[in-house]
Amino acid sequence: MGKYILKKIIYFFITMFIIITATFFMMNCMPGDATQADTKVLPAAVVENLKARWGLDKPVFERYLIYLGNLLQGQFGESYKTPGMTANQVIAERFPASLQLGLQAVAVGLIIGLILGILAALHRGRVIDFVCIFIAIIGVSVPSFVFAALLQRFAGGGFFPIIGWPSKGADIADEFRYTFLPTMSAAIGGIATYSRYMRSSVLDVMGSDYVLLAKAKGCSRRQIIWRHVMRNALMPIISIVAPQIAGVVTGSFVIERIFSIPGLGRYYVDSVNGRDYPMIMATTIFFAMIFIVCMIGMDILYAVVDPRVRHSIIEGKEENV
Amino acid sequence: METIVENEEKNLLEVEHLRVSFHTYAGEVQAVRDISYTVKPGECLAIVGESGSGKTVSSKAVMGLIEKPQGEIKEGSRITFDGQDVLKFTEKQWEKFRGNDVAMIFQDPMTSLNPTTKVGKQIVEAILLHNKMSHEDAAKRAVELLRMVEIPNPEERFGQYPYEFSGGMRQRVVIAIALACNPRLMIADEPTTALDVTIQAQILRLLRKIQKENNTAIIMITHDLGVVAGMADKIIVMYSGKIMEQGSVRDIFYHPKHPYTRALLKAAPSLKGNGKEELQVIPGTPPDLINPPAGCGFSTRCSLCLKVCKQYPPQSHDFGEGHSCTCWLYHPRTVQVLGEEKINNMLEEQ
Amino acid sequence: MEKKMAFAAGSGTAAQVSDDCLTDDLFERVGISEQESEKISRESVSYWKDAMRRFRQNKVAMASLVILLVIILMCIFEPIFGPIKYDTQDYDVTNQGPTLQHIFGCDDLGRDIFARIWVGGRVSLAIGCIGALVSLVVGVIYGGISGFCGGIVDDIMMRILEIIVSIPYMVVVIIFSLFLGKGMGSLLIALCVTSWTGLARIVRGQIIELKQSEYVLAARVLGTPSFKIILKHLIPNTMSIIIINTTFAIPSFIFSEAFLSFLGMGIQPPLTSWGAMAALGQQQMTYYPHELIFPALAISVTMLAFNLLGDGLRDAFDPKLRK
Numbered sequence: 001m002g003k004y005i006l007k008k009i010i011y012f013f014i015t016m017f018i019i020i021t022a023t024f025f026m027m028n029c030m031p032g033d034a035t036q037a038d039t040k041v042l043p044a045a046v047v048e049n050l051k052a053r054w055g056l057d058k059p060v061f062e063r064y065l066i067y068l069g070n071l072l073q074g075q076f077g078e079s080y081k082t083p084g085m086t087a088n089q090v091i092a093e094r095f096p097a098s099l100q101l102g103l104q105a106v107a108v109g110l111i112i113g114l115i116l117g118i119l120a121a122l123h124r125g126r127v128i129d130f131v132c133i134f135i136a137i138i139g140v141s142v143p144s145f146v147f148a149a150l151l152q153r154f155a156g157g158g159f160f161p162i163i164g165w166p167s168k169g170a171d172i173a174d175e176f177r178y179t180f181l182p183t184m185s186a187a188i189g190g191i192a193t194y195s196r197y198m199r200s201s202v203l204d205v206m207g208s209d210y211v212l213l214a215k216a217k218g219c220s221r222r223q224i225i226w227r228h229v230m231r232n233a234l235m236p237i238i239s240i241v242a243p244q245i246a247g248v249v250t251g252s253f254v255i256e257r258i259f260s261i262p263g264l265g266r267y268y269v270d271s272v273n274g275r276d277y278p279m280i281m282a283t284t285i286f287f288a289m290i291f292i293v294c295m296i297g298m299d300i301l302y303a304v305v306d307p308r309v310r311h312s313i314i315e316g317k318e319e320n321v
Numbered sequence: 322m323e324t325i326v327e328n329e330e331k332n333l334l335e336v337e338h339l340r341v342s343f344h345t346y347a348g349e350v351q352a353v354r355d356i357s358y359t360v361k362p363g364e365c366l367a368i369v370g371e372s373g374s375g376k377t378v379s380s381k382a383v384m385g386l387i388e389k390p391q392g393e394i395k396e397g398s399r400i401t402f403d404g405q406d407v408l409k410f411t412e413k414q415w416e417k418f419r420g421n422d423v424a425m426i427f428q429d430p431m432t433s434l435n436p437t438t439k440v441g442k443q444i445v446e447a448i449l450l451h452n453k454m455s456h457e458d459a460a461k462r463a464v465e466l467l468r469m470v471e472i473p474n475p476e477e478r479f480g481q482y483p484y485e486f487s488g489g490m491r492q493r494v495v496i497a498i499a500l501a502c503n504p505r506l507m508i509a510d511e512p513t514t515a516l517d518v519t520i521q522a523q524i525l526r527l528l529r530k531i532q533k534e535n536n537t538a539i540i541m542i543t544h545d546l547g548v549v550a551g552m553a554d555k556i557i558v559m560y561s562g563k564i565m566e567q568g569s570v571r572d573i574f575y576h577p578k579h580p581y582t583r584a585l586l587k588a589a590p591s592l593k594g595n596g597k598e599e600l601q602v603i604p605g606t607p608p609d610l611i612n613p614p615a616g617c618g619f620s621t622r623c624s625l626c627l628k629v630c631k632q633y634p635p636q637s638h639d640f641g642e643g644h645s646c647t648c649w650l651y652h653p654r655t656v657q658v659l660g661e662e663k664i665n666n667m668l669e670e671q
Numbered sequence: 672m673e674k675k676m677a678f679a680a681g682s683g684t685a686a687q688v689s690d691d692c693l694t695d696d697l698f699e700r701v702g703i704s705e706q707e708s709e710k711i712s713r714e715s716v717s718y719w720k721d722a723m724r725r726f727r728q729n730k731v732a733m734a735s736l737v738i739l740l741v742i743i744l745m746c747i748f749e750p751i752f753g754p755i756k757y758d759t760q761d762y763d764v765t766n767q768g769p770t771l772q773h774i775f776g777c778d779d780l781g782r783d784i785f786a787r788i789w790v791g792g793r794v795s796l797a798i799g800c801i802g803a804l805v806s807l808v809v810g811v812i813y814g815g816i817s818g819f820c821g822g823i824v825d826d827i828m829m830r831i832l833e834i835i836v837s838i839p840y841m842v843v844v845i846i847f848s849l850f851l852g853k854g855m856g857s858l859l860i861a862l863c864v865t866s867w868t869g870l871a872r873i874v875r876g877q878i879i880e881l882k883q884s885e886y887v888l889a890a891r892v893l894g895t896p897s898f899k900i901i902l903k904h905l906i907p908n909t910m911s912i913i914i915i916n917t918t919f920a921i922p923s924f925i926f927s928e929a930f931l932s933f934l935g936m937g938i939q940p941p942l943t944s945w946g947a948m949a950a951l952g953q954q955q956m957t958y959y960p961h962e963l964i965f966p967a968l969a970i971s972v973t974m975l976a977f978n979l980l981g982d983g984l985r986d987a988f989d990p991k992l993r994k
């Protein structure tokens with residue numbers, strides 16, 4: 001098990017290294033640099049000065065090494081647009097909102113999605129099943145920005161503000177008022193995905209031989225569901241939740257924009273549109289890091305809860321799982 | 322439990338005119354078409370037939386494991402266990418009945434244990450479902466059961482997961498679960514099909530031991546005549562959802578009456594003989610049970626088939642001592658028309 | 672009495688056959704007629720025929736197919752024959768709601784939304800289809816090679832794939848579209864960079880499973896050359912999974928395009944797409960909801976149809992249901 005985790009950590013560093021390298025050289029191939037970030041044409045002397053300040057006068061490879069060194073010390077670089085503001089500060093300021101939105105969305109999506117999926121599977125062919133299928137199919141067919149706009153239009157304006165985010169230290173009511181609509185908009189995709197997977201997972205387990213055996217032992221339906229179905233049906237869900245969590249935490253770009261949430265996603269989109277390369281690079285690397293950490297975490301969690309996976313890891317053949 | 326001894330001769334299980342259908346998109350599949358049989362306490366009944374002959378379905382009906390609404394037990398069917406009409410059971414009564422009075426062993430031990438629950442816990446669960454005892458006592462009993470099914474190091478094995486067991490060991494665990502509440506009847510649905518031949522023999526020996534020691538009746542479902550030879554008291558041969566022939570092991574192996582049984586026995590390889598004679602095959606495939614044939618189910622594959630076999634269903638003929646056969650060849654009219662000698666010649670020739 | 676009734680009910684025609692019916696000629700021996708014993712009472716159908724039959728029975732999937740065909744035909748022909756051009760600006764009708772002349776209303780520059788929907792649909796559908804096709808080709812080749820070669824080739828290829836997968840999808844797409852510049856071509860490339868990985872994995876798994884199957888082993892023992900095994904066994908048996916996957920890939924491309932265009936990183940004016948139209952409409956949502964509703968509806972209906980079509984195909988092809 002320790003070896004498995006160690007292997008995952010080594011993977012993490014290799015993957016991060018490749019991502020950093022790729023992003024760095026791609027950004028360096030971009031037309032324009034810090035000196036052209038403004039629309040004004042700057043005098044040559046100022047350009048020289050700026051270049052020296054950003055280290056742009058050095059050869060590419062040297063800059064790459066310097067960048068790597070800085071990253072190792074946890075320094076993500078400095079913004080072109082707002083000089084003096086380091087990427088670390090921006091991330092520290094912006095990320096909490098994204099994280100909160102992401103976690104809330106995943107939590108809501110999981111709770112509603114799983115319950116819906118379980119109910120649908122247990123009442124196959126009944127009304128609740130069709131409701132679940134309907135929600136699942138609508139959830140994957142309607143883009144979240146359409147949901148967001150519909151929620152703003154029909155639920156927003158009164159108790160729920162159309163845009164905005166609770167300021168630091170807001171009371172619980174305000175937290176709820178401001179975060180409800182964005183959370184629901186971001187959660188709808190998750191609800192659809194989880195309910196769909198959970199439904200088929202539960203149905204799979206319900207049709208398995210060991211459930212039949214449990215029935216033959218004399219277990220009641222309730223005992224079968226709680227003791228045998230739930231645990232086994234939830235296992236495969238873990239593997240789809242991982243990319244979802246990471247995706248929601250890092251990728252609520254659209255929702256943050258529609259609801260004017262001061263999150264990192266919105267800032268990222270703004271930096272891309274404003275070609276603030278150091279910030280793009282920093283945020284990309286940060287997103288990738290979060291994403292990979294989530295995936296590895298889920299892999300390890302999977303191994304902890306499922307004895308079969310743990311077993312095959314110990315046997316050294318986790319690729320086949 | 323004590324009452325069985327007094328009523329030694331009473332039937333433990335009576336199945337009468339059982340008919341089971343499954344509703345599929347293509348139509349109603351009549352998987353079991355009117356079968357009747359009985360099992361006495363401590364007796365071993367073998368149900369033999371090819372896949373799709375309805376043997377598994379008929380035993381699942383006894384356990385109440387026919388899934389509605391696809392599966393349907395037809396009106397007029399009767400299953401009586403120890404005097405109780407089980408088809409009239411409520412869900413609560415079924416739960417008390419399953420595992421306690423009747424236990425079942427399934428075909429594939431690799432998939433019939435819950436993969437994420439420790440083996441011991443799965444046995445303990447079965448014990449606690451029907452017995453009021455402390456968790457510790459149940460655990461002790463579970464270890465005892467593991468020992469009874471001859472699993473080495475039962476204390477250690479108790480805390481392991483199914484993936485740590487081989488196929489044969491898993492089947493032993495399944496048997497231990499079945500034994501958890503001392504059932505009076507055990508239904509073993511091809512318990513050895515998925516196992517190696519050497520393991521098969523071990524499992525069969527184990528089942529026989531249990532049958533003797535606990536006086537448990539066993540219904541053994543199999544497609545392998547060899548499996549039942551040393552074990553069964555009575556054999557039922559099923560085909561296309563009907564009983565073709567039933568009788569004692571002796572009757573079936575040495576005096577088979579039905580052309581199907583005879584063909585089946587000839588199709589089985591034998592150690593006797595010089596090894597030069599060809600194995601006989603039964604040509605063709607079983608009939609479609611969505612539109613079952615009007616006459617005998619075996620008529621399309623029977624080399625002795627008469628015209629009448631295709632038009633009218635045959636009736637059962639009793640040869641005494643529980644040996645009966647459902648075939649037109651033994652009908653008095655056939656004997657009258659063809660003469661006994663000719664029939665014997667035909668059977669000879671088959 | 673009760674028992675007798677049950678018997679009669681239970682056995683149907685199996686009840687007594689009166690001796691009168693049993694004329695002598697009925698006892699003629701017929702034995703086995705070759706045809707009859709081998710005759711399988713239900714007509715045997717090939718896998719594909721059976722799948723198609725089941726698919727045609729699926730009303731929802733068939734309806735989705737029809738809706739998609741209508742949308743595709745409209746996208747092809749409306750911009751050619753339609754009365755109003757998609758980029759004609761008419762400042763008299765800016766932000767006008769649906770009228771007889773402009774049945775979906777007009778946008779903030781007075782352009783007819785109905786005409787724009789079909790032009791935008793061309794872009795969205797083209798991106799969906801081309802993207803799905805590219806990721807299909809790349810995914811099948813990559814997964815096929817990896818699975819077929821096995822060993823160290825497989826190992827290396829899978830490690831590379833894992834690295835690609837471990838970067839958030841949207842971030843990759845954004846970085847690439849930034850790198851390649853804005854426009855439909857670069858958008859397509861950006862979308863395709865990571866989208867093939869899912870299919871590659873599935874194809875690899877399928878190939879490995881098939882490689883170990885007995886019938887491929889049998890073909891090998893008979894000395895069938897590799898390319899023939901691939902052609903005759905591996906491709907037909909992975910086909911259904913590839914078709915299903917591609918059907919689901921198309922809507923996910925349309926989705927991603929819509930998101931990118933919504934964020935202003937996708938299709939640039941004067942060209943438009945459903946996502947770009949929805950982005951414009953979203954800004955006008957409060958006062959002129961029709962500008963969001965129609966493009967959103969176009970996306971949603973198309974997505975819905977593709978998803979339902981994919982579900983239908985999966986049900987039709989799923990061998991587990993085949994009985």
